[in-house]
Amino acid sequence: MNCHNSCELLDRGNPGQLLLQPVWDSMRTREELALSPFFPVVFSIISYVGFCLPFVVLDVLCPSVAIVRLYKIHPDFSPSARQLLPCLGQTLYQHLVFVFPVTLLHWALSPAPLPPEAPELFQLLSHVFICLLLFDTEIFVWHVLHHKVPWLYRNFHKVHHQNTSSFALATQYMSLWELFSLTFFDVVNVALLGCHPLTVFVFHVVNIWLSVEDHSGYDFPWSTHRLVPFGWYGGVAHHDLHHSQFNCNFAPYFTHWDRLLGTLRPAPLPAWQCACGRRCSDSGRLCTKCR
Template sequence: MSVSCAGIGEVRAPLLQGLWECVRAGQEDILLSPYLPALYGFVIHLLLCAPFLVLDTLGRVCQRVRSWRITAGSGPPPPLRRWVGCFWKVLYQYLTTIVPATALFQRVRSPVMPELAPSCWQFFVEVFACLLLFDMLFFIWHICMHRFPWLYRNIHQLHHRHHIPFALAAQDSNSGELLSLLLLALSSAWVLGCHPLSEAFFHLINSWLAVEAHCGYDLPLALHRLLPCLGGAPYHQAHHTLLSVNYAPYFTHWDLLFGTFRAPVKRSQ
């Protein structure tokens, strides 16, 4: 018996409806706060970086962990003081620029909290569409920041201080660049008319992919090993090393199409 995709989505909707009702219960003022997107992004980024801080700590004493480090002279994992210094720089960017600017954007956007959760099918389509749209927008903006000298010197060059990136450095950028990327992510969900639950999950996946791309490890169960369409950390480390390749944040199709793809650096054994 055939069942349409929409039908499948509607059947499974109660799973998301229960989650959505739990999230909404007495929390609408918080969910509608203009400060929520920036605070959510900052906290999620820190939480997702935590496992890699553990790996970097273990990597200083464990050869097995060091064997997962990407080659090309990556050296030992970054010390704790580098993590702490990066944390304070990112926190300063958020407090001085990201939080007030995104709050203004949210007031213009005027988000609403619907009573119903998305169907499972709607949830999947919205999250995947956001990933595809943001991937394209980031690719265009990233190339512009490299191809126009003024943009590179004044906006993007700061991020490339990290020739060998680590997880927390995913957001260690000029405040203008960090703000532009967050606004691209928010705008992607806004343009597509995403349900808030879909948007929250998209931002979670977006943060994880950014952290994983900068982590400096080619882990055995990394997403790019499970999904060949993703670039992952080796792909992005090639960008930090060579500068003129691998501009897309997630997928490889735009770099393949425009001839800027470079095969990832293989990890050491």
């Protein structure tokens, strides 16, 4: 986009679009990279591993650093190299051997140039939120089915539950069917809404982060679920309870479906909120010492 066209676009754009246009123009200077069939897989792997690495470092420090143990849901558990390496290896293998050919096929069948205009800020935020709600609903239904139907659980979902105490790199430790199911919902939602490529990019980053955080095993005062009022977002302790008890908290992010269908189980308070220095109870209430 030349200077004249760019200025003309900014003149007629609304404030929300003006805010994102410079960002989008910068991304469009790398259009060749963005439209490469390699980009989605490389971006997915780099984002995922990049979000996991800080938690891997914390897991290494956990046994010897008390402040780290304070925020860990299971302070006596740290994943070993025998647990970490197979998880990382399976993620890389599945993306390179299975996901990349599908990405390549999609690129060959439907090449599409990037639009010159950025999305409106409100449109981007609303589309990301709607995509998260749709994804949450689809995975809730998928998840319940794969727990209630023994054949589905045994053949497809059991892999993900091999680690009862979750850790970041176990987020994508799953069967190929489960990986493709999650990817399918992810791709279909942005297509149904006709999301702008920048919106798709933001949604993928947010979705990867939230899934990694949910499996990280660390409950911080600044964790995402503490930023959402009224307990409508479950968070890491909420999802950790699903991994340890199997029959509750099926939604990956929000809590409304579990509330409506009676499968919601409140997570216990973290140790840093309790005077006794431990998670008080499965009900989430303070123990006698902490009241």
